[in-house]
Amino acid sequence: MALQYYLILSALLFTIGVIGVLVRRNAIIIFMCIELMLNAANLAFVAISRNLGTAEGQLFVFFVMAVAAAEVAIGLAIIVSVFKHRETINVDEVNSLKG
Amino acid sequence: MEFTLKTFIFYGFALMTIASALAVVTVRNIVHAAFALMVTLFGVAGLYVFLQADFLAATQVIVYVGGILVLILFGVMMTSGRLEMRIHIERGQLLLGGGISLALLMLLLTVIANTPIWKNLTDDGTQLAPTTERIGQLILNEKFLLPFEVVSVLLLVALIGAALISRKEVRD
Numbered sequence: 001m002a003l004q005y006y007l008i009l010s011a012l013l014f015t016i017g018v019i020g021v022l023v024r025r026n027a028i029i030i031f032m033c034i035e036l037m038l039n040a041a042n043l044a045f046v047a048i049s050r051n052l053g054t055a056e057g058q059l060f061v062f063f064v065m066a067v068a069a070a071e072v073a074i075g076l077a078i079i080v081s082v083f084k085h086r087e088t089i090n091v092d093e094v095n096s097l098k099g
Numbered sequence: 100m101e102f103t104l105k106t107f108i109f110y111g112f113a114l115m116t117i118a119s120a121l122a123v124v125t126v127r128n129i130v131h132a133a134f135a136l137m138v139t140l141f142g143v144a145g146l147y148v149f150l151q152a153d154f155l156a157a158t159q160v161i162v163y164v165g166g167i168l169v170l171i172l173f174g175v176m177m178t179s180g181r182l183e184m185r186i187h188i189e190r191g192q193l194l195l196g197g198g199i200s201l202a203l204l205m206l207l208l209t210v211i212a213n214t215p216i217w218k219n220l221t222d223d224g225t226q227l228a229p230t231t232e233r234i235g236q237l238i239l240n241e242k243f244l245l246p247f248e249v250v251s252v253l254l255l256v257a258l259i260g261a262a263l264i265s266r267k268e269v270r271d
Contacts, residue, residue: 004211006146009113011207013120013139015200020124022196023188028174032123032136035167039143050150055233058152059243062234065162066250070257072167076174077265083178 006047014040027079027089031072038068109149116142129175133168140164154231 013036020033042061049057083089119138126132140163147156238247 005109005113006150007211008208009116009146011204011211012117013143014207015204016117016120016124018203019196019200022199023193024124025188026129028129028171028178029123029132031171031174032132035136035163035171036120036123036139039140039163043143043146046147046150046152046155050152055230055237058155058230059234059237061152061155062158062238063246063250065158066254069162069167070254072170073261074257074264076170077261079174080177080265089178 003047003051007044010040010044010047012040013037013043025090025092027082027091027094030091031075031079035068035072038064109146112142112145112149115139116146130172133172133175136171137164137168140168151228152230154229154234 017033017036017040020036021030024030024033042064045057045061045064049055079089082094086094088094116139119135119142122135123132123139126135140159144156144159144164147153147159237243
């Protein structure tokens, strides 16, 4: 398998994530799509790291995973507390800051 | 390209990843989407094994499938368990979002096609060696000690913040 197969796969995965974030309106689905995009970036990191013969790319994937865990914890806490106040997780209905 | 067992398994994993990612975006039921995401994460872990990143494949399964996905399922339980939610998607949003995404895909594919660093990744004769030792050396012995510590503090702060945000309101 040459590198570009992995990169094309990563690009497809990233695009699917972007479609989900742009089209779906359910906050939790948007979260899952962000995870898809992070995974796509990770896959590209690992593939290029393997191509260059170094381990630094894998290390960055490790950091991305830690940040993703932090992001999910904070994000779900925010979603749960928004749901407690507004009884909805539709991101179009949470627009108080719009003025 | 000859069609070996390796390429067959690679295409299997790739198909599994892409199909379940599409399911995450398209299915109506959030719990089904979460389980489709699990299949995607396993597929990516399999691709890591293909790229000889054994440590990352294990971490992917433990952190993503064991941690993040369970957290997302908890979020599903605490928000949409009580009421059936049908969220309407507007046609304009669908077309605009699809158009932007397709343009992005074209851009990415153009960049990939114009970057000349390809070599064959699975058959270049290198030994299948564990990467754990190399990653450990990089984190604790070489230039990545500070980012590692910063990330661990960030994770701690984020978890404390999450607990603070989602606790019950205390009136004083």
